[in-house]
Amino acid sequence: xxxxxxxxxxxxxxxxxxxxxxxxxxxxxxxxxxxxxxxxxxxxxxxxxxxxxxxxxxxxxxxxxxxxxxxxxxxxxxxxxxxxxxxxxxxxxxxxxxxxxxxxxxxxxxxxxxxxxxxxxxxxxxxxxxxxxxxxxxxxxxxxxxxxxxxxxxxxxxxxxxxxxxxxxxxxxxxxxxxxxxxxxxxxxxxxxxxxxxxxxxxxxxxxxxxxxxxxxxxxxxxxxxxxxxxxxxxxxxxxxxxxxxxxxxxxxxxxxxxxxxxxxxxxxxxxxxxxxxxxxxxxxxxxxxxxxxxxxxxxxxxxxxxxxxxxxxxxxxxxxxxxxxxxxxxxxxxxxxxxxxxxxxxxxxxxxxxxxxxxxxxxxxxxxxxxxxxxxxxx
Amino acid sequence: xxxxxxxxxxxxxxxxxxxxxxxxxxxxxxxxxxxxxxxxxxxxxxxxxxxxxxxxxxxxxxxxxxxxxxxxxxxxxxxxxxxxxxxxxxxxxxxxxxxxxxxxxxxxxxxxxxxxxxxxxxxxxxxxxxxxxxxxxxxxxxxxxxxxxxxxxxxxxxxxxxxxxxxxxxxxxxxxxxxxxxxxxxxxxxxxxxxxxxxxxxxxxxxxxxxxxxxxxxxxxxxxxxxxxxxxxxxxxxxxxxxxxxxxxxxxxxxxxxxxxxxxxxxxxxxxxxx
Numbered sequence: 001x002x003x004x005x006x007x008x009x010x011x012x013x014x015x016x017x018x019x020x021x022x023x024x025x026x027x028x029x030x031x032x033x034x035x036x037x038x039x040x041x042x043x044x045x046x047x048x049x050x051x052x053x054x055x056x057x058x059x060x061x062x063x064x065x066x067x068x069x070x071x072x073x074x075x076x077x078x079x080x081x082x083x084x085x086x087x088x089x090x091x092x093x094x095x096x097x098x099x100x101x102x103x104x105x106x107x108x109x110x111x112x113x114x115x116x117x118x119x120x121x122x123x124x125x126x127x128x129x130x131x132x133x134x135x136x137x138x139x140x141x142x143x144x145x146x147x148x149x150x151x152x153x154x155x156x157x158x159x160x161x162x163x164x165x166x167x168x169x170x171x172x173x174x175x176x177x178x179x180x181x182x183x184x185x186x187x188x189x190x191x192x193x194x195x196x197x198x199x200x201x202x203x204x205x206x207x208x209x210x211x212x213x214x215x216x217x218x219x220x221x222x223x224x225x226x227x228x229x230x231x232x233x234x235x236x237x238x239x240x241x242x243x244x245x246x247x248x249x250x251x252x253x254x255x256x257x258x259x260x261x262x263x264x265x266x267x268x269x270x271x272x273x274x275x276x277x278x279x280x281x282x283x284x285x286x287x288x289x290x291x292x293x294x295x296x297x298x299x300x301x302x303x304x305x306x307x308x309x310x311x312x313x314x315x316x317x318x319x320x321x322x323x324x325x326x327x328x329x330x331x332x333x334x335x336x337x338x339x340x341x342x343x344x345x346x347x348x349x350x351x352x353x354x355x356x357x358x359x360x361x362x363x364x365x366x367x368x369x370x371x372x373x374x375x376x377x378x379x380x
Numbered sequence: 381x382x383x384x385x386x387x388x389x390x391x392x393x394x395x396x397x398x399x400x401x402x403x404x405x406x407x408x409x410x411x412x413x414x415x416x417x418x419x420x421x422x423x424x425x426x427x428x429x430x431x432x433x434x435x436x437x438x439x440x441x442x443x444x445x446x447x448x449x450x451x452x453x454x455x456x457x458x459x460x461x462x463x464x465x466x467x468x469x470x471x472x473x474x475x476x477x478x479x480x481x482x483x484x485x486x487x488x489x490x491x492x493x494x495x496x497x498x499x500x501x502x503x504x505x506x507x508x509x510x511x512x513x514x515x516x517x518x519x520x521x522x523x524x525x526x527x528x529x530x531x532x533x534x535x536x537x538x539x540x541x542x543x544x545x546x547x548x549x550x551x552x553x554x555x556x557x558x559x560x561x562x563x564x565x566x567x568x569x570x571x572x573x574x575x576x577x578x579x580x581x582x583x584x585x586x587x588x589x590x591x592x593x594x595x596x597x598x599x600x601x602x603x604x605x606x607x608x609x610x611x612x613x614x615x616x617x618x619x620x621x622x623x624x625x626x627x628x629x630x631x632x633x634x635x636x637x638x639x640x641x642x643x644x645x646x647x648x649x650x651x652x653x654x655x
Contacts, residue, residue: 066461
């Protein structure tokens, strides 16, 4: 994009994500074709070279995430985009990026799984995978856009968080939001808040510790970086058996995110302090919630909702607030109860939590189905 | 060359993890000698990438240089990202046979096809050494390993031939007894562009040799010496006669546009169209 004032566009979600990546400073994309995320690779293949960047199609998802990790260590902001099956293949790489504190952005456009499932149809079944997908103890950051506008703003946020915390960030989109075309506003690029990783000062050598988020040099700059996915000390030197460095490293990697969960938590909330029925939703499902809330209020029910832009770390405080005021919370999801259990956990039995689930064929949960659930919740 | 060679100059003061008699010592020494003879006072111009396995520990964390110790099999993809973003660095990938042509085989083929500008040094010890001696895609037919107690029932892969077919610019194979040839080969490869592949058939007395019937590392070196067959000679021999022989020498040396060249040319073209 050239310099411009605020412009109004009519873009597809995937396109908005790709343009936002460029706006955030992404100059390296590696991916493998998969529905429903391929438009991102296609768009970036055209656009990144125009911006002096590189877009390359790798031989598989393992290579794609490997290449963006390499690009990030070479100093570039880097991204990949995939969907369920490819996201599964990338899990080991996500763990590697977490362990080596490599900022990368992984876009997962969810489709109906497990396995190949229904490749062109929407689903929200990767919610728990985005939290627990890789092995070992780790803490994920995952964002959930519910509009083409948010495909833009949350992609920028994903890059900013990954650079700030030196960690992989997952943009957990879904087929409906990624393939939908709608109006969005793109602000002048120079007005965007862009975060860049902190570079080391002269003489700094601890690129893997001492501070909560250590500075990150690039290879080829004479720092003699030792990066490894094995347990390592603050200088990157591998420590394969000593328990203390392992505890110190893995606890820091987790706490550097968990200690800032409230700062990272981003929610759209409505009447959460004072409502009869609460709704917790995210992604495409939340689009039906808006209409259902309007209609329910017309019918005289006081609804409060939390619509999560941050799925992980889970915005516990907001959900707890909702649990204190509502007498029931409905959790609509296009999966068979994934975030539901998290809402139930945080509610601590203060409130009834009711699931509303629908999978298959990419069928959205309708406002009517939500209204029926609201009536049911009121009766109990 | 102004001063005598000292491997220590290029190494961190960390005890090497390799078993007594391991070929990794030879490969480390020969590589650093090649670098020294090319006049490099340090390793600042290099970035080393490796995966998982004993051979991946040759550079990481021992070389005083940038080194990225990646996942099992994924050193080449990570090297792809680094090289494309920073074309000025010389990337050398170290890996074992399991890492490079077992779990990472597809990346190996595609990097050769793309002509990615890296040098891959594959230490082929014919076994999964770090995990205790399991059969590898390079294990000779009928060899006993921990997972082939009755002898391997599969045929081994010829990685050097595969690299030639896939499009590598330089391919050579040596054993750990051919140290001068190996050193000259590394020097030549370091001066070339494109995808370069050097396979070093190496001894693993601990996890391979003792089950395959070798008393010690010395016996394995003797085996290499007796069976290493120069490629020109091998070309005149029948398949039966070549059974169990280790064909050594340079398999190819050629020039074609490299990935860095084609990618940056594309950027130039895209900007022209856009501009």
